[in-house]
Amino acid sequence: MKAATKKIIADAIGDRKILKLRYKDVERVVRPHILGYVGHDDALALSGWQVEGTGTGWRLFHLEDIHAMAPTEQRFHRTAPGYNRNDPAFSHILNRI
Template identity: 35%
Template sequence: MNQTIIDAINERRTLTFFYHGERRVVEPHCYGEDTKGHDALRAYQLGGKGWRFFHVRDMEGGLSLGSVFPRARPDYKRNDEMMDRIYAQL
């Protein structure tokens, strides 16, 4: 488990990282183990990209915490069906 991701969810703070060579800024909503046994993050990517599913093993350049976001996105659904085990969620 990655404590930085858990802290970001618990504190409702954006995360910044590189994924497949691109810088991503996201509002993290759900972190856990996906149905294939990989740690994964469900997050809303800022900049018009919308909902994304990220495998933690592919996140590069470290994770940095950013600003606080006010609440979960209105279309967010708790208990993500893509997760077998949830470590943290809004």
């Protein structure tokens, strides 16, 4: 995982900027909410509300499967429905709204 990718996500969370990313060969647009470690292997992951791509709603994106990413200038002002700042999927949270 590249440090640059981690920083892009952390900055987008802090600034509430929407991200465009390519995940498993599908272009997606995501409102990022949490960056942290998940699963038994402590994989780094992003939890976000997908607004465009293969449907909408909550998604968990493993950083190892993100192949391109860029912040947009578009901001969001509210957390998505059902946001849990203490999401139990994460063993350790690095950044969150």
